[in-house]
Amino acid sequence: MFKRVFVAGLSAVLLVGVSTAALAQSVDPLLDDRMRAHVTFLASDELEGRDTGSRGFELAAQYVESNFTQLGLTPMGNAERTSWRQPVNFVELTTAAGEITWGGQSFKQTEAVALFPSTVIGAQTLEAEVVFVGHGVVAPSADIDDYAGLDVRGKIVVMLYDMPQGLPSELSAHIQSSRSTTAAERGAVGVLTLLPAQARMAPWGVIMGFLGDPQVKWADAAGVPHTDAEGIKFEGFLSTPMADALFAGAPMTAAQAQTDGSSQRVAGFELPGRMTVNMTTEARPFASPNVVGVLEGSHPQLKNEYVVVMGHLDHVGIDQEAPGEDKIFNGAMDNASGIATMIEVARDLTAGERPKRSVIFLAVTGEEKGLLGSSYFAANPTVPLGAIAGVVNLDMPILTYAFEDIIAWGAEHSTLGPIVRAATSAVGVGLADDPKPEENFFVRSDHYEFVKKGVPSVFLGTGPGGPGAAAGDDFLENHYHKASDEVILPFDWDAAARFAVVNTSIARTIANGERPRWYADSPFTPLFAQGQPTAIRPAN
Secondary structure, X not given: OOOOOOOOOOOHHHHHHHHHHHHHHHOOOOHHHHHHHHHHHHOOHHHOOOEOOOHHHHHHHHHHHHHHHHHOOEEOOOOOOOOOEEOOEEEEEEEEEEEEEEOOEEEEEOOOEEEOOOOOOEEEEEEEEEEEOOOOOEEHHHOEEOOOXXXXXXXXXXXXXXXXXXXXXXXXXXXXXXXXXXXXXXXXXEEEEEOOHHHXXXXXXXXXXXXXXXXXXXXXXXXXXXXXXXXXXXEEEEOHHHHHHHOOOOOOOHHHHHHHXXXXXXXXXXXXXXXXXXXXXXXXXXXXXXXXXEEOOOOOOHHHOEEEEEEEOOEOEEXXXXXXXXOEEOOHHHHHHHHHHHHHHHHHHHHOOOOOOEEEEEEEOOHHHOOHHHHHHHHOOOOOHHHEEEEEEEOOOOOOOOOOEEEEEOHHHEOHHHHHHHHXXXXXXXXXXXXXXXXXXXXXXXXXXXXXXXXXXXXXXEOOOOOHHHHHHHHHHHOOOOOOOOOOOOOOHHHHHHHHHHHHHHHHHHHHOOOOOEEOOOOOHHHHOOOOOEEOOOOO
16 A cells, blocks of 8 residues: 655565664664663653743753754844744733624633634733635635635625535645635634534534634733734634524525535625624743754765754643543654754764754744744744755654665655655665645644745654554553653664664655755745745656
């Protein structure tokens, strides 16, 4: 099922055995001990799950800084190169009160509507017309524009939760997560979403259990929360009674729109009336840093370009409501293993011949809150954004088995694909296709914040070859975001060392080779890389 790339001229079975042995011989005999030590410390109970802004995260940040210092990297937390830390301000936002009035009826927060915390802190009142925009999707590559013929300037838009059928899964996931931004770009001031058809009869209290949590955003120096959907004053989900009231007298009922929208496109229309929204958002400020170091390149010109090797340092902390006695979510695999790999890639690159391009090592905060540390760095890079040639993201490699291949999510969208393939082949490891494209991992980790800025990026993990598929399924089902993600899992430390070697080869190959380019036919190229030089995808 999975396409694996091996060194040409040898059979797959023979090569796996030979190249694994060859790679093992090339691994520093102390590397597995160092990987074990990194993960053991970062995932220890003393770090309390490394929640963003916590004491445990601070200890983890100090640990990364100490390693960067020992390796002789240069601080890159600011443009002056005087600090390892890039400070990031955060605000935790909570909806303190909310109410929507429509057609003489009142629909209150938690009872009939779920208004998410607004980036407008404090009390606000908004009155506006309302427009149903179908799925709320604009996808030129698929010839879809749900806003065609609709004027939403200064208005509140209502959209379906479901997505149109037939879009590539990664593109669909990106569009679904950015529909509020699309609405903002067309002048809307609010976004309300209908439940999917199958949830119409679900108890609202159950749904609020998923929708009622506080949200965290990074903030500017004045404490103003960041949003990609500038101009959107509020967002939320509508209960079935409110949706039915909203569509009364419209060309179709809410139930018809929800049912039809689950399988086909639905045209938008204006809804008859004006809506009044009253809500109050409270904010709790806190701070947590990204940790950034750089190895300067050796080439007189290319050293001014950068390859970013990154991973998220945070995890989810302590959950007092978790079942069982253990309340600490240690995050050994997620993502102490990725940070350990990053540190050892830095060690290897500093010990040998320096690569031509400079390499930034970036340990970000706030990933578990919504890719926030990477979003902040991508928006406020400590080097010119255009100088970043490519990004390699290390997030939750499953290191419980002797992997035969790796997955490079996003490799098919740019020339990073063949670059990674060449690097893995050089150390005798295969490159596998994504075994679970429906999970949309490419748009769910930190590198994606750089993709949205037009930087070719890949997200690397151990692959499905041999025992890999079963090992990955076991971790995701039994340990992902659970207290059992600890160093007492059956880590294969030899495999952990091999993963570091593979990623060193990848980072070095990117840093020494041609600058990565987006493929002209990638669906992400017209979204994020307009005006950049592109490449033609090689024939299979």
